[in-house]
Amino acid sequence: MSAFLPKDEAEASDYVKSCYASGQSLTLMGNGTRQHLGRPIVTAHTLTTSAMSGITLYEPSELVIRAKAGTPVSEIEKVIAAKGQMLPFEAMDLRHVYGTQGEPTVGGLTATGLSGPRRIQQGGVRDHLIGVSFINGRGELIKSGGRVMKNVTGLDLVKISCGAHGTLGLLAELTFKLRPKPETEATLLINGLSDARGIEALCLAMGTPYEVSASAHLPSGSTRDPAQTLIRIENFASSVTYRVEQLAHALKAFGVWEILNAQDSAQLWHKIANVTLLPSSSALWRLSVPPTKAAACVAQIKAHMSIDYHYDWSGGLIWVSCATDNAAASMHIRAAVTAAQGHAILIRAPDQLRATHPVFEPQSEAMMKLNASIKASLDPKGLFNPGRMYAGL
Amino acid sequence: MTQIAFPTPDPDILARRDDIISGLAALLPPECLITSEDERRAYETDALTSYRRLPLAVVLPRSTQEVSAVLCYCHSQGVKVVPRGAGTSLAGGAIPQEDAIVIGVSKMNRILEIDYANRMARVESGVTNLSITDHVMPEGFFYAPDPSSQLACTIAGNIGMNSGGAHCLKYGVTVNNILGATLVLMDGTILQIGGPALDASGLDLLGLIIGSEGQLGIVTEACVRLLRAAEGARPVLFGFDSSEDAGACVAAIIAAGIVPVAMEFMDRPAIEICEAFAHAGYPLDVEAMLIIEVEGAQEEMAMQLERIITIAKAHHVKVVKESSSAMEAALIWKGRKSAFGATGRVADYICMDGTVPTSQLVHVLARTAEIIDTYGLKVANVFHAGDGNMHPLIMYNANDPASQALAEAAGNDILRLCVDAGGCLTGEHGVGIEKRDLMRHQFSKADLDQQMRVRAAFDPEWLLNPAKVFPLDERVPVDAPVPRKERAAA
Incomplete structure (x- = not known):
């Protein structure tokens, strides 16, 4: 096995062409901070995009930035913050989850497509990715989308590049739309609500006109008592003051809401975004369900096993941590999310567990057939991250 | 003389028209099948009216299962299919061809479920865009994408074209507002993609099918995101002596950290045409006009407008006209949204x-x-x-x-x-x-070939809306599956 570190698209393209000729498979990665996400794979070679780095376009007045795949997310965040702008989806940092070192890259961020708390209001990584260039399995550099926010020209290969875990192409350059960074933020907090009652409050808050930008419920458990229900408002200072008051009033049936100031609010949401509040040695699952079905989904899991967990996205995102040696966990969790019309990803577990149990939500036979055709259309010899998401893909 | 070419109809299909219609008639009740020339005329074009082709027949299924049965039949017979929403495409996306049948979604127009707590509606794809908002507005909610044709256009068509509208600056376009879809492939396979949860599992197929112009499959149902409307909204008119000033003003507003819910531009000819039609009170003595809409509570809108007006003044704004009532606000938008229709009058x-x-x-x-x-x-x-x-x-x-x-x-x-x-x-x-x-002006051959290869993963035989999107020559990359005819001959 050899490791390859191309300095630009041309080198990367040549390398993929040689693999296409020889049929030798490739593990694609950035700086490897989330390399343990997905099914364990064995390939002939590794290709790292670390050296394909740098911001290639930034137009603050157009709210758009373009960068090479190996560019550290922190570099982008620093440059745009200087102009009062942000990546709206709150890029998730998985270093705590995996205990990895190094700088997460924008390519890795896109390939995994995991978004933070603000996704409930602003949309996820895929919603803000507007242009991509990637190297397909034939070694050709392919461009899709562009630098403008509205673009329906041709078949859109941008969105499907996001969250494909490097199975469809080698991401080379990404273009994102940005948002102005809100002037300030505040968080409403109330203690002691049950899961169902907490999520009820969150759903009501999301249905108000006050543009809640994050909503989470942290239940009481091994590391916390009492439970906390949290609602974030971000805006100009005067609007934040007004909206927080209005929300506390609209939700007064749940009790008296405390207000966290901007600094405390930011710190807390950073922890929720990066799942640092749950035990770091256990297996970690990420469940996505309609918010009103979340509490029942968790109750169904708790009937079978002991878990730590919390809810983000108004209840629609559940982080579940459980013992790594609980072989039945997969069955119970998959059954619960299926009943709730949702799906689950096994984010962290020993290799052996991820090799023997589905990591991503199992798909129907018809869907797998279509996925295989799509994969073949982009990567006909199955060179890229073979089996990372599903066996045979 | 028209400039845009159509493929030559397949004589074999034209010769088999009666058989094909019999085949379709076996799948659907008579009221769902249109075969007479008079009635087919209604489907020969869309909003690109200078081009028209009479389809072989028109099918109006009532359910996902009927769409599946019809597609399965057409697939087995090698019959091309042109999907149709309300036929409001300005790009000819729904214009048929003589050797194709049209599948229209107009009979699948029910709202199946409204779920305010999860901020989601499940609808059949033939519902009109505006009917969703009309349905949920009493509770203060709306469906965000708002193309000018929203009174008539369907969610199926919106998904086909990834429709936008005036307010997508803040709320995004169709792809940002669809949670799930039921997709029927050309061979009749029914797939559920995504659903009521906030994100879908597996590959982002929603992102692929939205905007695919009816070439990957027919969407029969969708879960759409509902949003709570702001407390209030206020459009304001800004008149400028030059387009340069108006354009610079737009850039300066965004650079100042303000993203209004909408920023619409009209030049003098457009202002004159729309004002004559809508009597919206547009200024007639300016070269360029911006409609900028802000949202929120009264004090919030006032604060935002103050910031915007300050920026506009720095860019030599000549006229600032705030709407003072809901009726004035509605008129301002009526003028803008009827721009195409009003132009059509002159x-x-x-x-x-x-x-x-x-x-x-x-x-x-x-x-x-x-x-x-x-x-x-x-x-x-x-x-x-x-x-x-x-x-x-x-x-x-x-x-x-x-x-x-x-x-x-x-x-x-x-x-x-x-x-x-x-x-x-x-x-x-x-x-x-x-x-x-x-398309070749925007994309390289490798780009287009890759798009066509992905397209072929869904419809290897190019039966779905085949004359659209991609240049007519060089349609199938060499390594794509062999088309039906050659395969049969082999």
Whole structure:
């Protein structure tokens, strides 16, 4: 096995062409901070995009930035913050989850497509990715989308590049739309609500006109008592003051809401975004369900096993941590999310567990057939991250 | 003389028309099958009315299962299918061909479920865009994408073209507002993609099918995101003596950290046409006008407007006109949203849809005027300035083929200009037949071949809406599956 570190698209393209000729498979990665996400794979070679780095376009007045795949997310965040702008989806940092070192890259961020708390209001990584260039399995550099926010020209290969875990192409350059960074933020907090009652409050808050930008419920458990229900408002200072008051009033049936100031609010949401509040040695699952079905989904899991967990996205995102040696966990969790019309990803577990149990939500036979055709259309010899998401893909 | 080519109809299919209609009649009740020439006429074109082709037959299924049965049959018979929403495409996306049947979704128009707590509605794809908002507005909610044709256009068509609208600056386009879809593939396979949860599992197929112009499958149901409306909304008119000032004002507002819910631009000809139609109180003594809408509580809107007005003054704004009542606000939007219809009262027109980086707006407007002058035509510009989505309305005389040819040539020049300025051919209308032959200007051969290979993963035989999006020659990359006929002959 050899490791390859191309300095630009041309080198990367040549390398993929040689693999296409020889049929030798490739593990694609950035700086490897989330390399343990997905099914364990064995390939002939590794290709790292670390050296394909740098911001290639930034137009603050157009709210758009373009960068090479190996560019550290922190570099982008620093440059745009200087102009009062942000990546709206709150890029998730998985270093705590995996205990990895190094700088997460924008390519890795896109390939995994995991978004933070603000996704409930602003949309996820895929919603803000507007242009991509990637190297397909034939070694050709392919461009899709562009630098403008509205673009329906041709078949859109941008969105499907996001969250494909490097199975469809080698991401080379990404273009994102940005948002102005809100002037300030505040968080409403109330203690002691049950899961169902907490999520009820969150759903009501999301249905108000006050543009809640994050909503989470942290239940009481091994590391916390009492439970906390949290609602974030971000805006100009005067609007934040007004909206927080209005929300506390609209939700007064749940009790008296405390207000966290901007600094405390930011710190807390950073922890929720990066799942640092749950035990770091256990297996970690990420469940996505309609918010009103979340509490029942968790109750169904708790009937079978002991878990730590919390809810983000108004209840629609559940982080579940459980013992790594609980072989039945997969069955119970998959059954619960299926009943709730949702799906689950096994984010962290020993290799052996991820090799023997589905990591991503199992798909129907018809869907797998279509996925295989799509994969073949982009990567006909199955060179890229073979089996990372599903066996045979 | 028309400029856009259609493929030669397959004589074998035309000869088998009676058999094919019998086959379809076995699958559907008579009220779902249209075969007479008179009734088929209603489906021969869409909003690109200068082109028309009579379809073999029209099928109006009532359920996902019926769509599946019809597609399965057409697949087995090698019959091409053109999907149709409400037929409001400005790009010819729903124009049939003589050897194809049309599958319309108009009978699948029920709202199946409204779920305010999860902020989601499940609908059949033939519901109109506006009917969803109308349905949930009493509870203070809305469905965000708002194309000008929203009274008539369907969610199926919106998904096909990834429709936008005036308010997508803040709320995004269709792809940002669909949670799930039921998709029927050309071979009749029914797939559920996504659902009521906030994100879908597996590969992002929703992102692939939204905007695929009916070439990957037919969407029969969708889970759409509902949003709570702001406490209030207020559009304000800003008149400028030059397009340059208006364009610079737009860039300065965004750079100042303000993203209004909408920023619409109209030039003098567009202002005059729309004012004569809607009597919205537009200023008639300016060269360019912006409609900027802010949202929130009264005090919040006042604060935002104060910031925007300060910026506008720095860019030499001549007139600022705030709407003082809900009726005035509605009139302001009526004028803008009826721009196409109002233009249609004074002349025939074709509407371009290129998007450019907002920093290029002023340059592209100036070059557009030069191009139009060269061809001896007239243009009105009305577009979404916040996201650079241009809509030059090129006026011509539809009864004069030479005039139409000039208008189309001018339109093509303008679209090439948009691409060269760093933008794209179409921001929200789609490629259809209209911009198909310009695709090579935006994409390399490798890009287009890759798009076609992905397309072929869904419909290897190119039966679904085949004459659209991609240039007619070089349709199938060499390593794609062998088309039906050659396979049969082999």
